[in-house]
Amino acid sequence: MTTRSAPEPTDQPSPSDDPLARERSHLAASRAALRAMRADAEALDIRDVTANWVNAEVLASGIEARIASLADLAHAPLFFGRLDYETLGDEDGDGGKGDGGGDGHSFYIGRRHVHDADGDPMVIDWRAPVSQPFYQASPKDPQGVTLRRRFGYTGGELTAYEDERLTADGTDSADGGAGAPPNRPRTSALLQAEIERPRVGPMRDIVATIQPEQDEIVRAGIDGTVCVQGAPGTGKTAVGLHRVAYLLYAHRERLTRTGALVIGPNDSFLRYIEQVLPALGEVAVRQTTVEGLVARPDVPVRAVDAAEAARIKGDARMAQVLRRAVRSGVRPLPDEPCVVVRGSRRWRVPAYEIEELVRELLARDMRYGAARAALPQRIAHAVLVRMEQAGEAPDDRVQEAVARSAAVKAVVRQVWPAVDPAKLVLRLLSDAEFLAEQAEGVLSPQEQRTILWEKAPRGVKSAKWSAADAVLVDEAADLVERTGSLGHVVLDEAQDLSAMQYRAVGRRCSTGSATVLGDLAQGTTPWATESWDAALEHLGKPGAVVEELTEGFRVPREVIAYASRLLPAIAPGLRPATSVRESPGDFAVRRVPAPAAAVSPAAEAPGPTGEALDRMVVDACREALEREGSVGLIAADSRIGALRAALEAAGLDCLSPGEETSADARLTLVPATLAKGLEYDHVVLDEPAAIVAGEPDERTGLRRLYVSLTRAVSGLVVVHAEPLPGALSADGLTEQRGGRCEAVT
Numbered sequence: 001m002t003t004r005s006a007p008e009p010t011d012q013p014s015p016s017d018d019p020l021a022r023e024r025s026h027l028a029a030s031r032a033a034l035r036a037m038r039a040d041a042e043a044l045d046i047r048d049v050t051a052n053w054v055n056a057e058v059l060a061s062g063i064e065a066r067i068a069s070l071a072d073l074a075h076a077p078l079f080f081g082r083l084d085y086e087t088l089g090d091e092d093g094d095g096g097k098g099d100g101g102g103d104g105h106s107f108y109i110g111r112r113h114v115h116d117a118d119g120d121p122m123v124i125d126w127r128a129p130v131s132q133p134f135y136q137a138s139p140k141d142p143q144g145v146t147l148r149r150r151f152g153y154t155g156g157e158l159t160a161y162e163d164e165r166l167t168a169d170g171t172d173s174a175d176g177g178a179g180a181p182p183n184r185p186r187t188s189a190l191l192q193a194e195i196e197r198p199r200v201g202p203m204r205d206i207v208a209t210i211q212p213e214q215d216e217i218v219r220a221g222i223d224g225t226v227c228v229q230g231a232p233g234t235g236k237t238a239v240g241l242h243r244v245a246y247l248l249y250a251h252r253e254r255l256t257r258t259g260a261l262v263i264g265p266n267d268s269f270l271r272y273i274e275q276v277l278p279a280l281g282e283v284a285v286r287q288t289t290v291e292g293l294v295a296r297p298d299v300p301v302r303a304v305d306a307a308e309a310a311r312i313k314g315d316a317r318m319a320q321v322l323r324r325a326v327r328s329g330v331r332p333l334p335d336e337p338c339v340v341v342r343g344s345r346r347w348r349v350p351a352y353e354i355e356e357l358v359r360e361l362l363a364r365d366m367r368y369g370a371a372r373a374a375l376p377q378r379i380a381h382a383v384l385v386r387m388e389q390a391g392e393a394p395d396d397r398v399q400e401a402v403a404r405s406a407a408v409k410a411v412v413r414q415v416w417p418a419v420d421p422a423k424l425v426l427r428l429l430s431d432a433e434f435l436a437e438q439a440e441g442v443l444s445p446q447e448q449r450t451i452l453w454e455k456a457p458r459g460v461k462s463a464k465w466s467a468a469d470a471v472l473v474d475e476a477a478d479l480v481e482r483t484g485s486l487g488h489v490v491l492d493e494a495q496d497l498s499a500m501q502y503r504a505v506g507r508r509c510s511t512g513s514a515t516v517l518g519d520l521a522q523g524t525t526p527w528a529t530e531s532w533d534a535a536l537e538h539l540g541k542p543g544a545v546v547e548e549l550t551e552g553f554r555v556p557r558e559v560i561a562y563a564s565r566l567l568p569a570i571a572p573g574l575r576p577a578t579s580v581r582e583s584p585g586d587f588a589v590r591r592v593p594a595p596a597a598a599v600s601p602a603a604e605a606p607g608p609t610g611e612a613l614d615r616m617v618v619d620a621c622r623e624a625l626e627r628e629g630s631v632g633l634i635a636a637d638s639r640i641g642a643l644r645a646a647l648e649a650a651g652l653d654c655l656s657p658g659e660e661t662s663a664d665a666r667l668t669l670v671p672a673t674l675a676k677g678l679e680y681d682h683v684v685l686d687e688p689a690a691i692v693a694g695e696p697d698e699r700t701g702l703r704r705l706y707v708s709l710t711r712a713v714s715g716l717v718v719v720h721a722e723p724l725p726g727a728l729s730a731d732g733l734t735e736q737r738g739g740r741c742e743a744v745t
């Protein structure tokens with residue numbers, strides 16, 4: 001591996017033989033070509049080609065999107081890599097006149113395709129098949145590539161490149177270093193610099209440094225479900241987002257029609273990831289939470305269930321109860337026969353025959369609403385048979401008219417009443433007798449009592465719906481009318497979903513095209529997923545392949561080792577993640593000096609120990625702010641008020657999770673319940689015991705702590721007054737009261 005850097009970037013590329021100057025010259029030419037492509041798009045005149053104003057609107061918005069996608073973004077270099085092939089295809093088709101390419105061809109790999117005036121490629125989209133060897137080729141399997149070049153940029157200027165020769169002599173090839181997987185060019189300084197780079201602002205794309213095992217998931221076929229189990233920081237979210245971008249490229253037409261969706265755990269997380277897809281040129285992907293997915297105007301969520309009620313409402317058995325409840329209003333045998341009057345004649349379908357039709361529909365695997373819509377046609381058909389038997393020759397229009405007649409409608413209303421999903425769930429949760437009927441043999445009487453509302457609301461609008469109730473309404477709505485399926489769904493932090501939530505997501509990807517990402521050790525809901533097999537079953541995708549990512553890109557070695565002490569208690573079957581970061585990271589555990597009585601974890605830290613704890617936490621934040629990068633102060637939700645006041649008193653401004661960090665505002669105060677999926681360069685972790693105590697049971701508490709401990713990119717300082725949870729204070733950690741007490745491993 002060889003790395004070359006420029007002495008000083010210049011605006012004007014030198015025409016010399018210097019390889020870096022040639023690369024800069026190709027960059028300048030590519031940027032000019034991109035400008036020309038944009039100018040062409042802007043100059044398009046659609047007046048003569050559009051038949052009407054609707055076509056014109058559609059075309060104009062397509063062109064606008066294309067113009068936007070052709071912007072030359074200062075912070076996103078046009079290309080980040082180059083592949084030189086031995087020999088390939090036509091002699092004119094190359095994108096560069098590479099010095100490393102010998103007689104062969106070079107391709108520049110970037111975020112988007114750029115071509116010159118003749119239509120020849122200057123930069124190839126990273127998602128194109130020809131780009132794949134950039135991520136996958138290795139000395140063992142060069143895939144025809146002789147040389148892989150990575151480019152380094154400083155402030156938008158191309159300032160360095162690094163070569164990796166993949167062919168036989170191997171003199172320059174990266175061997176992956178000791179202990180590295182065979183495919184991993186671990187000695188790439190540019191790759192390592194990207195991984196180690198301090199974080200500020202929202203999540204960024206990793207398009208230049210996707211690793212082979214990640215690339216395989218990103219480019220997996222669109223049909224079918226991929227499930228990824230991965231320890232914290234192994235790139236699950238990044239992989240999921242790049243996969244969407246890849247699928248949109250490879251199946252643009254299909255997904256434009258059917259849509260792609262990303263589901264994340266909360267709004268702060270969505271704000272954190274929202275810029276990744278636009279940076280990859282994809283602006284039309286909806287990103288939402290499960291709550292957002294099932295939201296309906298008639299079911300405003302404004303209540304929180306007790307844990308046990310939420311657990312039962314999220315249990316898959318509720319689907320059975322709802323199925324029964326939806327059909328409970330069907331009364332196959334009508335009171336009267338159906339009598340249809342046509343002109344001077346009356347046609348009579350006896351009640352027992354209607355009963356047969358209804359029972360036949362009930363036995364079919366049809367949505368309630370579809371069966372209800374089919375019933376008038378069945379009754380009309382029975383009338384038409386009678387008409388034919390009487391010598392008439394009715395056509396389709398007669399059948400339609402009979403089906404829409406008042407007599408048929410009245411029978412349908414009686415035997416197969418319309419169901420309003422929200423009203424149905426409201427009745428189920430407020431009418432003990434109705435619930436008992438529908439839950440008989442499915443939920444115990446105790447479970448039924450637990451989910452019943454204490455006071456029956458007056459109506460749907462005034463009911464205090466919870467998030468779990470909204471999922472029940474969503475299930476009921478799907479029993480009535482099939483929910484539309486999207487083209488592809490990426491479900492992140494899946495481990496926290498209840499069975500009923502999995503079902504809600506599953507019906508939005510009923511075609512089976514889904515990416516499920518999660519970590520069983522980070523499950524912090526009372527119903528957290530215990531096994532991916534069970535989750536996939538609820539999702540309606542049993543037997544999907546479960547991949548595992550174990551290489552951590554976020555958390556430094558010492559920190560992940562410390563957090564992994566919790567694994568035996570929280571997810572005994574899982575392997576700890578490794579860290580690919582070279583810097584071991586800063587790590588310290590500091591204890592508030594004795595004496596003083598211990599602070600109550602739930603209290604807002606009054607008393608001398610509480611004040612001392614706050615002071616030490618503030619000091620740790622101040623120290624962290626002296627360094628480069630973002631700072632996250634993570635604490636039990638109950639401690640947030642006290643810590644905000646302490647920071648304010650110390651003159652330190654802080655942001656809330658999801659608010660964008662910047663060079664001027666780098667400190668975020670993060671309630672532990674919102675930390676999932678986020679990351680900060682330096683993390684100060686306040687009072688682990690309080691984080692554990694904030695959850696209903698110890699295992700969930702330790703999992704919440706595991707999530708909080710694994711948010712750090714460069715350094716972690718744990719500050720505590722209470723004893724550390726037993727699972728953490730394992731052997732190998734020495735503590736000194738009051739001092740800077742370092743972890744010893």
Ligand SMILES: Nc1ncnc2c1ncn2[C@@H]1O[C@H](COP(=O)(O)OP(=O)(O)OP(=O)(O)O)[C@@H](O)[C@H]1O
Nearest residue numbers: 206209210211232233234235236237238553554677
């Ligand atoms: N191949 C890569 N090159 C550079 N950075 C990477 C790579 N893969 C992941 N990262 C970075 O590592 C960090 C963690 O990634 P990500 O948030 O996707 O992990 P995760 O597995 O979803 O973590 P968690 O389980 O904590 O939510 C991010 O900053 C991401 O950009």
